[in-house]
Amino acid sequence: MSKTIVVIDAGHGYKPTPNGGVVYDPGAIGYLGAAQHREADIAALYANSLAYFLRTQHGIEAHLLLATRERPLSLQARRRYMPQADAFVSIHLNASESKSAQGYETWYSREHSTELAQACHAGMQRALTGRIDRGIKQRGLTVCQREKPSVLLELGFITNESDLQHLLLRETRARVARELAKAVAEFLGLG
Numbered sequence: 218m219s220k221t222i223v224v225i226d227a228g229h230g231y232k233p234t235p236n237g238g239v240v241y242d243p244g245a246i247g248y249l250g251a252a253q254h255r256e257a258d259i260a261a262l263y264a265n266s267l268a269y270f271l272r273t274q275h276g277i278e279a280h281l282l283l284a285t286r287e288r289p290l291s292l293q294a295r296r297r298y299m300p301q302a303d304a305f306v307s308i309h310l311n312a313s314e315s316k317s318a319q320g321y322e323t324w325y326s327r328e329h330s331t332e333l334a335q336a337c338h339a340g341m342q343r344a345l346t347g348r349i350d351r352g353i354k355q356r357g358l359t360v361c362q363r364e365k366p367s368v369l370l371e372l373g374f375i376t377n378e379s380d381l382q383h384l385l386l387r388e389t390r391a392r393v394a395r396e397l398a399k400a401v402a403e404f405l406g407l408g
Contacts, residue, residue: 220278221405223271224299226307226360227264228369229257230284232291239289245312247375249382256310256375257284259384263372264308266390270398275407277398292359303405304333305367306397307360310375310384319377320349324369326361333366333404340400341370344393348373348383366404370397 229244244256261283271279282298284290290298295307311322321341325334338353351371361367372393373380383389402408 221276221407222278222280222299222302223401223405224280224282224302224305225264225268225271226282226295226298226305227257227261227284228307228309229255229260231286231289232284233289239286241286242284245310245375247310247312247377247381249378249385254375254381254385256312259310259375260308263384263390263393266394267306267308267397270394271401274395274398275402277402277405277407295360296362300364302365304365304401305360305363306333306337306401307367307369309369309371310373311371312376313374314376316376316378319374319380320351321345321373322351322371323353324358324361324371325353325355325367326357327363327367330361330366330368333401334368336400336404337368337370337397340396341372341393344389344396345373345383348380 229242247254268279268281271277323334323338
């Protein structure tokens with residue numbers, strides 16, 4: 218029997234430039250007082266926690282896709298990484314010019330990803346009780362243009378103080394990772 222494989226993509230980080238260099242893409246930036254928080258850093262924490270729970274609680278071979286200076290990743294490289302994986306989950310935080318915009322949402326691109334989107338969104342609903350649910354949406358996102366089910370999760374708005382404070386809590390990260398791991402495992406028939 219072949220091992221079940223899931224790719225967890227920590228959004229943003231280092232990416233290649235057209236001239237062969239490397240540049241750091243922090244993603245969106247949020248502030249709590251004078252403290253600056255980068256989407257790439259928070260996404261990496263959540264992605265690492267999700268990969269941990271998939272491995273330890275569900276026996277899934279979870280591959281953490283983290284863009285580093287030594288291994289920069291374009292959107293196309295993320296999309297093409299391990300095409301044989303049974304599922305692909307990209308972790309992000311949303312941003313808006315309006316500091317009042319808040320909540321979590323799930324994105325997918327292709328119809329074969331609908332059930333994974335529904336499962337992951339239900340996991341976020343369980344983990345983020347009391348937060349604003351912005352729903353499940355479909356759009357042609359590059360990282361989700363895969364042959365196997367793939368989703369992009371926006372865990373909340375880094376530009377909203379309430380969302381950011383909540384997402385920075387270790388307890389929130391553990392709860393979200395645990396519920397998403399359970400949702401992905403159930404989607405794959407392992408829950």
